[in-house]
Amino acid sequence: xxxxxxxxxxxGVPISWLTREETAxxxxxxxxxxxxxxxxxxxxxxxxxxxxxxxxxxxxxVACHGKMHKDIFDPPLENKFLFRRDKNLCLYCGxxxxxxALSRDHVKPLSRGGRDKWTNVVTACRRxxxxxxxxxxxxxxxxxxAIPFVPNQYEFLYLSNHNxxxxxMQFLSARFSRHIKxx
Numbered sequence: 001x002x003x004x005x006x007x008x009x010x011x012g013v014p015i016s017w018l019t020r021e022e023t024a025x026x027x028x029x030x031x032x033x034x035x036x037x038x039x040x041x042x043x044x045x046x047x048x049x050x051x052x053x054x055x056x057x058x059x060x061x062v063a064c065h066g067k068m069h070k071d072i073f074d075p076p077l078e079n080k081f082l083f084r085r086d087k088n089l090c091l092y093c094g095x096x097x098x099x100x101a102l103s104r105d106h107v108k109p110l111s112r113g114g115r116d117k118w119t120n121v122v123t124a125c126r127r128x129x130x131x132x133x134x135x136x137x138x139x140x141x142x143x144x145x146a147i148p149f150v151p152n153q154y155e156f157l158y159l160s161n162h163n164x165x166x167x168x169m170q171f172l173s174a175r176f177s178r179h180i181k182x183x
Contacts, residue, residue, distance in 0.1 A: 003040050006168045008063040014157045023058050035059035037167035060165050075156040077118055079104055084159045086123035091145045097125050109134040118150040149179040
């Protein structure tokens with residue numbers, strides 16, 4: 001099973017994806033304070049003296065004790081997340097490409113004072129990126145098809161897992177911003 005379990009803090013904010021082993025450890029150590037979703041796995045253990053086998057049921061979403069961070073969420077900017085945010089579309093020509101044919105384009109080029117941050121980068125095919133070069137989109141006569149944005153915690157957790165289960169997606173997508181579209 002490749003499915004991961006979504007870990008939340010006690011306030012219900014997503015923190016990370018867990019393996020089944022990590023989730024089992026949290027359940028056994030009684031660190032799960034509440035859970036949501038379907039059971040994604042049952043781990044069967046030994047038998048007690050009455051002949052009853054122990055069964056550990058792992059839900060798809062768990063909330064755990066832990067520190068509540070009030071820091072602003074700052075998702076790492078990596079091409080795999082950027083390309084998934086932009087759905088492998090070149091945001092200049094609108095065509096969809098394989099990851100190997102995509103590149104990161106800085107809307108305001110680095111050579112002109114642009115920064116390498118979520119709100120200044122878009123997915124571009126190599127042809128469009130080369131055509132734009134170190135110009136602003138309007139100078140290259142190219143129009144952006146979408147505004148670049150920083151994914152929130154819920155969106156980033158979606159972007160970082162290719163095997164999101166239906167109940168996990170329902171939980172996460174209810175908190176997506178207006179920027180991210182699933183269809």
